[in-house]
Amino acid sequence: MAAITYRRIIINNFSFSFIFHQRFSPFTSDSSTAADNIPQPIDSTHLRRVCTVLYQQQNSPDLKLHTKLLACNFNLSHEFFLQVCNTFPLSWRPVYRFFQFTETHPNFTHTAVSFNKLIDVVGKSRNIDLLWGLIQEMGRRRLVNDKTFVVALRTLATARELKKCVEFFHLMNGYGFCYSLVTLNRVVEKLCGCKLVDEAKFLVMKLNEWIKADGVTYKLLIKGFCNVGDLIEASKMWNLMVDEGFEPEMEAVEEMMNVLFKTNKLDEALKLFQALRSDRMNDLIPSTYSLVIRWLCNKGKVGQAFIVFDEMHKRGLEVDNSVHSSLIYGLLARGRRREAYNIMRRIENPDLDVYHAFIKGLLKLKRANEATQVFREMIERGCEPIMHTYIMLLQGHLGKRGRKGSDPLVNFDSIFVGGLVKNGKSLEATKYVERLMKRGLEVPRFDYNKFLHYYSNEEGVVMFREVGNKLREVGLVDLADIFQRYGEKMTTRDRRRNRAVTDLK
Secondary structure, three states, X not given: OOOEOXXXXXXXXXXXXXXXXXXOOOOOOOOOOOOOOOOOOOOHHHHHHHHHHHHHOOOOOHHHHHHHHHHOOOOOOHHHHHHHHHHOOOOHHHHHHHHHHHHOOOOOOOOHHHHHHHHHHHHHOXXXXXXXXXXXXXXXXXXXXXXXXXXXXXXXHHOOOHHHHHHHHHHHXXXXXXXXXXXXXXXXXXXXXXXXXXXXXXXXXXXXXXOOOOHHHHHHHHHHHHHOOOHHHHHHHHHHHHHOOOOOOHHHHHHXXXXXXXXXXXXXXXXXHHHHHHHOHHHOOHHHHHHHHHHHHHOOOHHHHHHHHHHHHHHOXXXXXXXXXXXXXXXXXXXXXXXXXXXXXXXXXXXXXXXXHHHHHHHHOOOHHHHHHHHHHHHHOOOOOOHHHHHHHHHHXXXXXXXXXXXXXXXXXXXXXXXXHHHOOOOOHHHHHHHHHHHOOOOOOOOHHHHHHHOOOHHXXXXXXXXXXXXXXXXXXXXXXXXXXXXXXXXXHHHHHHHHHHHHO
């Protein structure tokens, strides 16, 4: 349970204050230093010959290997070295032996790009000792950059070499690459993106004496723990952040609210939102409101969602279609169709998310015919359906059944997916659909996604047209329109590409 005591919330015995600061701009990684000249195209024959020699002679003495490589008579360049590394992305020995060969070439000098590629291959092969030696060599040659920090520390953290992660910063400082908070934040961001949050936290704590963490560091750690679902550690980072005097920015607050909603701590999440409204009303942004409205609708609390929605209007914030789609589905899930239609009419430019929410809500109410009418409307207004649209509609009309039916002949898995598709007898599938509708048989569970995917070809154009005609004859007009529309617009790759080009023009 959560308890508020003067702007403090306690979650599972860990409290954190609501002291906030201005938003930071998101950090982006610096790109690696690019070559001034455009790289020359690589001779694929030479590359294949060199890689063959490296693979076959990777355990041979240096003299023999170098002699065979010289016999290949290839043009050594940085691009060629990178292509060799790409050929052996997980095998350190051929790449390292080639690196040793390039060191004997008088007119070739490695750059930060080639070295980073080398340590990336060595790191992926988990040769930590060799990786550490190459890192030291890069430091001596002054070729270390932010990319080096990211690649090396990601490898060391994955291998749980946590002491070496800390030692890496001290080592680089000794080579003249001073302790940098910006570099640390980039490393933390990368580690959290790889779900190595515990390792990132260890690194930050151990380096705190030399690199003082800031609000961005804590924000990245909070987001990382939230993404892995560890609310306790996220709360600890929150508490530590406010104890250091930093104000959590809205991005970290939204992540905390989101994980509270996901873990069914609705009251705690709403108290966090209420504290935001009390202390930082001017800092609330549309994404925060959208997050709260979406989860309130998912939890069936449509009334509270409308209160938040009205507050957005009063503050003059822009309401995007994601908010509308959440409200529409929330209303339809509660059976309030008229209110959902009223919201739909007020939307000037409804997008695919809005129509999907409407269709999904109507199908939840067992109103497949109305959902098909919405499907026709979205086409008329120029909103192109996708595969998921057709799958939802087909499931709404045909339903999800068990794998065994009353008639063993009616087995969609074998007829559509396993049998007729492989044998090229697409037109024969139409009689099973007609037979199903007339006799009302219980059909087994059917993979509509696989069915539509397998018929996305020219043969499917004919099949869906025949199916549509058959269904129209027996009075199933809605289902016929769905099949025929899919056959006209979605069945072939060329049709989809041509339609995309037309839409772009």
